[in-house]
Amino acid sequence: MIKILFVCHGNICRSPMAECVLQDMLVKNGLAGQIEVSSAATSTEEIGNPVHPGTLRVLCKQGITSCDHRAVQLKQADYTHYDLIVGMDSANLRNILRITGGDVKGKVHRLLDFTNTPGEIADPWYTGDFDATFCDVYAGCLALLERVKKQG
Numbered sequence: 001m002i003k004i005l006f007v008c009h010g011n012i013c014r015s016p017m018a019e020c021v022l023q024d025m026l027v028k029n030g031l032a033g034q035i036e037v038s039s040a041a042t043s044t045e046e047i048g049n050p051v052h053p054g055t056l057r058v059l060c061k062q063g064i065t066s067c068d069h070r071a072v073q074l075k076q077a078d079y080t081h082y083d084l085i086v087g088m089d090s091a092n093l094r095n096i097l098r099i100t101g102g103d104v105k106g107k108v109h110r111l112l113d114f115t116n117t118p119g120e121i122a123d124p125w126y127t128g129d130f131d132a133t134f135c136d137v138y139a140g141c142l143a144l145l146e147r148v149k150k151q152g
Contacts, residue, residue, distance in 0.1 A: 010045055011039055013133070020059055021059075023037055062134065
């Protein structure tokens with residue numbers, strides 16, 4: 001079983017959005033139960049808080065209604081447990097590497113780096129544009145899913 005952990009700053013916007021989007025894709029592709037998906041934060045600010053209402057709104061608008069999540073913090077042990085640790089931007093990657101102690105096995109990536117247009121996924125906490133974030137997250141998850149399916 002492949003294990004994927006999405007990570008963002010607070011674990012209430014981008015990373016739970018990616019978690020729910022990928023879970024939905026797995027169900028629609030008959031792969032539910034074959035890939036473990038979760039999400040975490042690099043900060044402690046939102047630990048225990050639910051998914052941001054803007055994230056829930058955009059997911060619901062897209063027909064993704066299953067997103068029961070509370071923010072948790074990334075732990076050093078997560079590096080051993082997960083096969084891929086996927087951040088949303090370069091600041092997330094720096095913090096992931098700080099928390100995990102490095103990336104000797106090449107597990108840490110930005111989500112959009114799986115697409116043909118690598119880059120950063122803007123934090124809708126600051127931009128307010130949850131729709132634009134959803135488009136980036138969806139594209140990244142789709143590309144990530146294709147990569148995982150090719151690897152078997």
